[in-house]
Amino acid sequence: MSMATQTADPVSLADVLSIHRIGGSEFLGPARTTSAPRIFGGITTGQAVLAARATVTGHRPIHALQTTFLRPGYSDSPVTYRVDPLHDGASVSTRLITATQHDRIIFTGTASFQQPEHGLAHQLTTFSGPRPEDIEPTARAVGKSRSSSWLSALERTTMLEFRFPDTPIRMSTARGVAVDPHQKFWVRPVRPLPKDSSVHAAVLGYLSDALLLSTSLGPHRKTLQDPGMQFATINHSVWFHSTCPADDWLWYEQEGIWAGSARAVCRGSIFRRTGELAATVVQEGLIRVTPE
Template identity: 40%
Template structure:
C-alpha cells in the first residue's frame, strides 16, 4: 500500500476557500460545509470565520467588518455542515451591526456579533511591531518535529502530520518543544496558497487563523501544552478587531501574551502585524484550561 500523496499548498488554500465561502439557503440563512476530511470536534476558528462570512453576505458592499465577538456554547461536529442564521440589527449611515447564530443538530453552538463601517479618515497611531527574524529564517513546525521526534507526545506529532491550509513558523520554541516558556509567543503565519482578491475572504481567513495557538499561551507559564493528556482546552469566547487591509496569503506576524489565568480559565491577547509593520488586528480570547486525570 502506498501513502496517499499530500495535497499541494494551493490545493490546501483552495480547500480553505471552499470552507469559508458559505452558501445562502434562504434569506438570512447560510450553510457552511463540513471540514474536508474532518473528524471529531469542529475547529473554533472555522465556525467563527463561517459566521463572519454569513454576516458579510447581508451587509452593503461599502461597509467592511472591523470587529466581531463570539461565544462558543457547544462543541461542533467537524463531520457535519453548520447552519447560520443572521439577524440584521441595524443599518446606519456609517455602521451596520449583525448577529449570527450557528446551529448544528438543532442546537446553537456559537453566538456572534459583528460590526461593519464605511471607510473614513481619522486620527492614527499604533503599537510598534517587535523586531523578530523574518519567516524565511525560521523552521516550520514539521521541520522542528523531525528534530524533536523522540521527545514529543505522539498526539502532537499526529496533529502536526495532518496537512493544513495555514502555515506557521514560530519565532521562539513553545510547549511541547520546550517546557521552559513564558506566557507569550510569536509566530508568522499565512495561507499556503493564493486566495484571490476578495478582501472579505481575507478577513474571514484571518478570523479562521486567529484561533490557532492563542488559548495555549495561557498554559505556557505552567509548562503545559495543548497535546498534554492531563489538560483539557476549549475556547469560551473570541473577539477580533480588524484595523486595516492585509492579505492572509502573505506572511503576518501574530504576537500573543497571557496576562492572567485562574479558575480553570486562561485569558489571552494577540496583535497581528503585516511584514511592513502595520498593526492590522487585535485579538482577545478566554478559554477553558482545566487539569484532568488522563484517560487510560
C-alpha cells in the same frame, strides 16, 4: 476516474470556509471529513464573518467581531448560520450571527462593519523580528527534531504554515519545562487565496484562533494534549484594524495574561510585514485539569 479528477486543484482555506445561502439570511457550512471530530473554532469564526458580510451592502469591511462558543460543533454535520440585522447606520452596520447544528445553538456572534473613513491614527504596539525567509521551514526543522512533529501535524490540519524564531511553548511544556506565557511566530495559509477582501477577513479570523489558548500553559508545564486536560474556547473577539492580505506572512504575538478558576485569558496582536497592526485578538477559554 478521469485524469481531470485525479489532478483536481488542492483544497484551500477559501474552500474550507466556504458557505452557501440557503434562503434569505441563512447560510450553510457543509459537513467536511477531517481528522478531528470537533470543528476548529477558527472555521466557525471565519464562516460567521462570511455569512454576516453577505448581508451587508456597499463597501463596509468588518472592523469588529465578538463571539461566544456555547457547545462544540462536529465536523460530520453541516452548520446553519442565521444572520439578523441589528443596525444599519450612515457608516456602520451591525449583525447578529447564530450558528446551529442539529437544532442546537453552538455559537453566537456580533459583527460590525464600517465604511472606510479618514481619522486620527496611531498604534502603540510595534514588532521587531526576523524575516520569515530567515527562519527554517517546518519541514526541515521536523527532520532534525522529533519533538517538533506536532507542528508538522498542525500545519496539515490547519492548512497554515508556521515559522517560529524561538522554541514554541508547546515544545517546551511537552518536555516539562516552564516558560513565560509569550510566543511569536510568522503564519500564512499554505495556498493562495482568491482576490476577495471578505475571504481574507474570514481567513484572518480563522488564523486568529491558532495556538492562542495554549499560550497560557507556559508556566504550568502542560500541553492541551495531556491526560486529564479539558479545554474549549468560551469567547473570542477580533478587532480588524485594516484591510489585510491574509495570504501573505503575518507576525502573530501571543500572551497568556491571566489564568484561574479553570479559565484563561489570552491576547494577541497580528501585524503585516510592513509593521502595520492588522488585528487585535482577545480570547477566554476553559482550561480544566481533571484527576487522571
